[in-house]
Amino acid sequence: MSQTHQLATCPSCEEPLDEGDRFCGACGYDLSSEPSVPDDRPTLTMAAPGAAEEAAAVDWPDAPELDSSDTPAPTHLPADLVGTESDGAALPAAVRTDDPADGDFPLAAPDPRTVPPEELESATPPAGTKLCVACRAGQVDADGYCENCGHAQPRERDHMEQELGAVAAVSDRGLRHHRNEDAFAISSAALPDGSPAVVAVVCDGVSSATRPDDASLAASRAANEALHDSLPRGTHPQQAMHEAIVAAAESVNALAQEPETAREHQPHQNAPACTFVGSIITRELLIVGWVGDSRAYWVPDDRTAPAARLTEDDSWAAQMVAAGLMNEAEAYADERAHAITGWLGADAYELEPHTASFKPDRPGVVVVCTDGLWNYAEGAHDMARIVPADAALRPLHCAQVLVGHALDGGGHDNVTVAVLPFPVPQQGAGSA
Structure with a gap:
């Protein structure tokens, strides 16, 4: 079994640690995977004189000859379970073949073939109980950690994909x-x-605010519902987008009044907040709406035609450029570049929904994304370069490729991408 760690902070997220911790309380990192402090003594045992000769004299049986012609090549499997938050570290001791006497963790759930029925009934959790993905025995608490081995459970939102026509x-x-x-x-x-x-609709939670993940989720859902109600009634798409942004802002504002926010709120934090960017595509119109620094790009199918950014950031860098105080390269190289000047939230200065309507003269795709992507493809030509040529025919594949580009570039931020072909094909009609 691994030694108790001697680290002051978590190697994964740098959260302060207490002596004796087996797992990081913030991200669930398995601290037992960190090497213990070596003792000041040799790690090799020297053999006594003549021991090698004695070993060589032993009449060892010949190893059997094996025909490996039909043996498949070994396949490397990661040590970590897919979707967990331990960043590739080894799994907790509960699922390794260590001596259970060295710790309090069971190696596996009870085997029904060897456990008496009355004991098995008491050991079986109630139906619907969420079990740990690591040890398969412990129940998961409300904070998302196993009560048995402490392993952080994968969150539903760690990776999400959706395709709808x-x-x-x-x-x-x-x-x-x-x-x-x-x-x-x-x-x-x-x-x-x-x-x-x-x-x-794509929303990016403001990390310095309280409950940023709840803010982005509430805003995206409220805007989508508003658009789904207003468009079939005949509201002009640009007006519908404006109303959807207002509905999203109201949903985020409401979070600030909830008791849960009051419990989590810290003096240095702000009310729940997020950015917003959305797009509506019809047979003739391309509509975008935004608040903050999430963006929409136009990428034509004919790559000899120019691509374009359809939104303007509500950010410090954009203000410097608009005021003529810096050029774009200088402004976005500044450490203050990504400080946003517009957002959805109860503490926003003033809600200013931006909307724009376009009539493209050729087919293409709209890429709607957070800065987790455009940090790695900022210019319109950069974005066009990484969008697959068949994006209009395979929008999900295109979104996967773009997210992969951000992860390959370093994945420093959450990354979200939506892809909408223009004009919308006939099969795009329907209900969500």
């Missing part, structure tokens, strides 16, 4: 954050004349 979206926690604070919603609807429309 002519629109698709992918969201990932990234490689540095302990949770995913992004959220998205996609849907399709039939306009009053029977023509189709598709919708995508």
Whole structure:
């Protein structure tokens, strides 16, 4: 079994640790995987004189000859369970073949073939109980940790994918954050004349605020519901987008009044907040709406035609450029570049929904994303370069490729991408 750690902070998230901790309380990192402090003594035992000769003189049986021609090549399997938050560390001792006498952790759930029925009944958790993905025996508490081995459980939002006809979206926690604070919603609807429309909304929780993950989720759902109600009634798509942003803002504002926010609120934190970007695609129109620094890009199928960014950031860098105080390269190289000046939340200065309507003269795709992607493809030409050529035909594949690009680039932030082909194909009509 591993020694008790001697670390002051978690190697994964740098959370302060208490002496004797087996797992990080913030991210669930398995501290037993960290090497213990070596003793000041040799690690090799020297053999006595003549021992090698004696060993060589032993008449060892010949090893059997094996025919390996039909043996498949070994396949490397990761030590970590897919979706967990231990960042590739070894699994907890509860699922390793260590001596159970060295600790209090069972190696596995009771075997029904060897346990008396009355004991098995008492050991079997009630139906619907969530069991640990690591030890398969402990129950998961309300905070998402195993009560038996302490392993952090995978969160539902760590990686999400959805495809709905002519629109698709992918969201990932990234490689540095302990949770995913992004959220998205996609849907399709039939306009009053029977023509189709598709919708995508992407929100990025403000990490310095209280409950940023709840803020992004509430905003994306509220906006999607508002659009799904207003578009079939004949509301102009640009007006519908404006109303959807207002509905999203109201949903985030309401979080600030909930008791849960009051319990989690710290003096240095702000009310729940998030950014917003959304798009509506019809047969003729391309609508975008935004607040904050999440973006929408236009990428034509004909890559000889120019791509374009359809949104302008509500950020310190954008203000410097607009005021003529810096060029874009200088502004976005500044450490203050990503300080946002507009967001959804009860402490926002003033809600200013931005909307724009376009009539593209050729087919293409709209990429709606958080800064977790565009940090790795900031310019419109950069975004066009990484969008697959068949994006309009395979929007989910395109979103997966773009998220992969961000992860390959370092994955420093949560990353969420929605892809909408223009014009929306006939099969895009329907209900979410």
